[in-house]
Amino acid sequence: MSDITLIRAESVTTEPRLVRGVVIATVLALIAVLLFAPLIAVFAEALRQGWAASLEAFASADAQSAIRLTLIVAAIAVPLNAVFGIAAAWAITKFDFRGKAFLITLIDLPFSVSPVVAGLALVLLFGVNSSLGAWLVANDLKIVFAFPGIVLATMFVTFPFVARELIPVMIEQGRAEEEVALTLGASGWRVFFTVTLPNIRWALLYGVLLCNARAMGEFGAVAVISGKIRGETTTMPIMIEMFYNEYLSVAAFSLAALLALLALVTLTLKSALEWRHADLLAATRRH
Amino acid sequence: MRASILRSPSPLPGFGLSFGIMMAILSIVVLLPIGALLGRGLMIGPADLWDMVNSRRIWSALSLSFRAALIASLFNLAFGLILAWVLVRYRFWGRKLVDAAVDLPFALPTAVAGIALTALYAPNGVFGQVLAPLGIKVAYTELGIWMALIFIGLPFVVRTVQPVIEELEREVEEVSATLGARRAYTLRRVVLPTLAPAALTGFALALARSVGEYGSVIFIAGNIPNLTEIAPLLIVIRLEEYNYDAAAAIGIAMLLISFAMLLAINLVQIWSRRRIGLV
Numbered sequence: 001m002s003d004i005t006l007i008r009a010e011s012v013t014t015e016p017r018l019v020r021g022v023v024i025a026t027v028l029a030l031i032a033v034l035l036f037a038p039l040i041a042v043f044a045e046a047l048r049q050g051w052a053a054s055l056e057a058f059a060s061a062d063a064q065s066a067i068r069l070t071l072i073v074a075a076i077a078v079p080l081n082a083v084f085g086i087a088a089a090w091a092i093t094k095f096d097f098r099g100k101a102f103l104i105t106l107i108d109l110p111f112s113v114s115p116v117v118a119g120l121a122l123v124l125l126f127g128v129n130s131s132l133g134a135w136l137v138a139n140d141l142k143i144v145f146a147f148p149g150i151v152l153a154t155m156f157v158t159f160p161f162v163a164r165e166l167i168p169v170m171i172e173q174g175r176a177e178e179e180v181a182l183t184l185g186a187s188g189w190r191v192f193f194t195v196t197l198p199n200i201r202w203a204l205l206y207g208v209l210l211c212n213a214r215a216m217g218e219f220g221a222v223a224v225i226s227g228k229i230r231g232e233t234t235t236m237p238i239m240i241e242m243f244y245n246e247y248l249s250v251a252a253f254s255l256a257a258l259l260a261l262l263a264l265v266t267l268t269l270k271s272a273l274e275w276r277h278a279d280l281l282a283a284t285r286r287h
Numbered sequence: 288m289r290a291s292i293l294r295s296p297s298p299l300p301g302f303g304l305s306f307g308i309m310m311a312i313l314s315i316v317v318l319l320p321i322g323a324l325l326g327r328g329l330m331i332g333p334a335d336l337w338d339m340v341n342s343r344r345i346w347s348a349l350s351l352s353f354r355a356a357l358i359a360s361l362f363n364l365a366f367g368l369i370l371a372w373v374l375v376r377y378r379f380w381g382r383k384l385v386d387a388a389v390d391l392p393f394a395l396p397t398a399v400a401g402i403a404l405t406a407l408y409a410p411n412g413v414f415g416q417v418l419a420p421l422g423i424k425v426a427y428t429e430l431g432i433w434m435a436l437i438f439i440g441l442p443f444v445v446r447t448v449q450p451v452i453e454e455l456e457r458e459v460e461e462v463s464a465t466l467g468a469r470r471a472y473t474l475r476r477v478v479l480p481t482l483a484p485a486a487l488t489g490f491a492l493a494l495a496r497s498v499g500e501y502g503s504v505i506f507i508a509g510n511i512p513n514l515t516e517i518a519p520l521l522i523v524i525r526l527e528e529y530n531y532d533a534a535a536a537i538g539i540a541m542l543l544i545s546f547a548m549l550l551a552i553n554l555v556q557i558w559s560r561r562r563i564g565l566v
Contacts, residue, residue, distance in 0.1 A: 116520075271387040
């Protein structure tokens, strides 16, 4: 008897079998066309003239300096954003102050600003025809069309990633554990390193992972502020554009394939984190 | 409970330090640059700003950017709702792979997506070859811009709606069924209104992202002035001419239209939340 009622109960809260089949097939077909096809195209185009030609593309000085620059920019921008994210999450979740909601809106602001507008804003602030820019030039500090500008642009577009991941997790955990550690005589830093950090480490790693993927792939903001000086301010995505516009298709797609591999590694690690440590990630990521 | 904890003064140390670091980095990276952009706009003055923006080429670019973003985000709203439903409610081979792959557009650099889509949809590409005899041109037309924006905006609605579907109580759907509602009616009148606020959040995020998107679009768009030239590209062109005022004018116009749109979506969201309260 129970079997029969179970089957009936199931059937009123789902769609007819035929509908389900058609919907699943349609969704899979669309995913194949919209998501998997572009990914496969990157590798297919990179290997169009064989492995040798593709690997040769990495040997060029342009490609190597682009890879080096991208790695260095990410190595500076991502830790800085992680420090920002931790500081912001600590201030916002452990203390009460006025204007908190407004502050969170400001932290989220870069998500609704075009990367190109972000680059433009940085050029207007630090460029030669602003008063700050003129002062910087007088003191021989170059930001626009130089390395610091690329770091700032990368930080702008990846700004909310770590903070957004940490804030919900730390709100959920409250501050009781930290308070206990404090009453037991631990110093502030010790509380942070032995109580808070272990609690948020997976969420932090998750945020850093997403931040890094976006940092290494940022194009619009960097395109504006870097000035695209070959071999000097060309990151990997900028170099891909240059190769592509010079009809060096294999070189462009080979660099693109390297970034696509990075994306696949990011997705794999991200899924692994979601499956293993779902309880320690922000509630919105749990599924 | 939580509110009362937050209201009491915190005994924890480090407020000054953490608040200081936060404000310093926030100011240098975000607030000062955006302030510089808006300040530039004030210096130019509203009348001159209007004159600078009021040309056919800029209006075409702005309306193209917003129109294409709206079309792509509407597609992603519908597809995202269905995809989230399928991923949570149905069991099929490859479900976990599809679930993980949904985030691909977040992880794949936009320039990579741009050249990949162009390779697929160009007249000699895998999809382009199939579509060409049917008279459909995707690459170097507005259709190509839609495809790029559909790609980069795809994960947003799925990821905002998925957790809500997981927490839906099936009992409510059962009740609806026992009261005689057909499945389609239950989905439309019971399930959909509960998902609406989350779906709108995802829609707004996708829209904001698509409007400003640059990297994935410029390769496939063809960039013909008045036809397939998006607003961010026009900013880049003005900057390359060192015409900072004109670039700032377009940038400010984009910011203002974006914020107006997000505000409108927020209002719809408040309305739809109230509606669930009543249902």
